[in-house]
Amino acid sequence: MDRDSQPPAESRTASVVELAQKLIRHPSRAGVDDYGPVLGVLEDWLTAHRLPHRRLRDGAGAVVGLLVEVAGGRPGPWWTLDACVDTAPYGDESAWSFPPYSGDIVDGWLLGRGSADSKLAAALFCHIAADLAPHAETLRGGLAVLLDVDEHTGGFGGARAYLADPHTTRPAGVMIGYPGMDEVVVGGRGLWRATISVHAPAGHSGSRKSVVGAISRAAHLVRLLDETQLPDAATDSGFPLPPKLSVTAFHSGQGFSVTPDRADLNVDVRTTPGFGAQDAETLVRGAVARLDAELPAPAPTGITPVASWPPFRLTENDQPAAVLLNAAAEAGLTVRAKTAGPSNIGNLLAGEGIPATAGFGVPYQGLHGTDERAHLAELPTVYAIYRRAALNLLDG
Known part of the structure; x- marks a missing residue:
């Protein structure tokens, strides 16, 4: 694939932010809100960009996620980008200095619940899929984008439905779009x-x-x-x-x-x-x-x-940790590999024998708390790093 044919990250991030704003303005608090509206925003965007997608359902028939699939034209492993589009609750709304469903940009910050965890990442991953889809015949394996709406419940229903779906190809590895620019989480208790x-x-x-x-x-x-x-x-x-x-x-x-x-x-x-x-x-x-x-x-x-x-821990040479850390280094960032104290969806994947990274994204404040926000100045860099990592895996 000709990487020079890809649009510059700076020109794509305005569209990423626009989609993220729409997602934030459709509340999707776990166990509180109907997920239909926020999934509808994603489905409209994916349809407009001719990306194949379908809803995932649990054993009871409830919608627990959305799956985007870009199949390559050459044999090889599949890789997955994962972000949740359900969110934590708002808590005491009177303590917020702006509406929790704001979606506005103030002083370079994207405001609102889900801006950090993880609607901005969901928008970013959808755009990467759109970048790669026109060149899919040159890629090995394929790229899936998993958009989970049963993550903040702790049930991880989207991931479970994805892995149980007989029509999907089991991924060789997963990169989860939690925020934070200083670390790539490669393990957890x-x-x-x-x-x-x-x-x-x-x-x-x-x-x-x-x-x-x-x-x-x-x-x-x-x-x-x-x-x-x-x-x-x-x-x-x-x-x-x-x-x-x-x-x-x-x-x-x-x-x-x-x-x-x-x-x-x-x-x-x-x-x-x-x-x-x-x-x-x-x-x-x-x-x-x-x-x-x-x-x-x-x-x-x-x-x-x-x-x-189970606990899990990748070395810096294991995929997909290696490709993400290398892409960050090539972008001039010093990013450390971290083993996290809290568990995350990477533990669920580890139990299935699937290696995962769980966190690299823009700087943030107020995650799961009051006045959640994500800093946008670094978004072009984060976008370029994830796109480079995905291309390196699919060109391998």
Whole structure:
């Protein structure tokens, strides 16, 4: 493919911003808004640019994403650009200094929920597909653009539907368009999550008989979990972050006069290659066994695992990390490879054996918070880097 035939990134970014503005002005808060309008904006644009696309649905038939596919004319692997177009909620709208659905540009900042995460990236990736489509016969494999509307729920329904779709080609790697210009996220801790049900005899809070209630037993379990020693990063060869355990929810009781007979906890363990899901479950079960031995109750404490994702980490020579880091270096940027503490969709992909990068984009403020905004001066550079990376993969 003749790279010189591609339009300059500067001339394309005005169109990218225009599309992103339209997306921001169609609210798509996860679990709150109807996704039809925001998907309609994308579908109109894709149709106008003659890009093949289709909606993705989950097992219940709900729309969870939009898939764009540009098939190359030569055999080779497929690669995917991924961005979500559902968003976090607005929170307290009175705390915002502009409407959360603004889409305006002020002092070089694109304003509104989704500007950073990740409607600007969605618009950018659609334009890259449009750039490549007229030259598709010269490309190897193909390029998919996945636009997920079930990301901020934590369900990642768009990605799951994409991978389960028998009509798609499984990608060799994925680049996820989270924002931030200083780093390419090439790894993340995994997780093991469970709910724990702690039991005890119910009683009246004013009774003469002393009862060790479920709240007291659950509080003792929290102390046992907090006191548990986890390995540090130095013992986990090559992985830069240690595992971490957190109790993230505690629910029990009602009113004042009853000592409740049940308390429910949520436990989140962030895992590493040297301390995986089985280790996390063994640790939690050990703490629960201590609780039941030290403070017996009529019913054993119950553990219900609810989620498990593996950790992942690419080296700087693994694709697609290598091509994205190299493209950034060729653009004159110093960008470091980062292993993230929080999990992300890259963990889901790692569980499917698909390598992913999870983050490189424009500078931003207020992601998931008040006054979310994305800085546009760097957009031409980010655009050029992603386009170069995609071309290098498809020309390979």
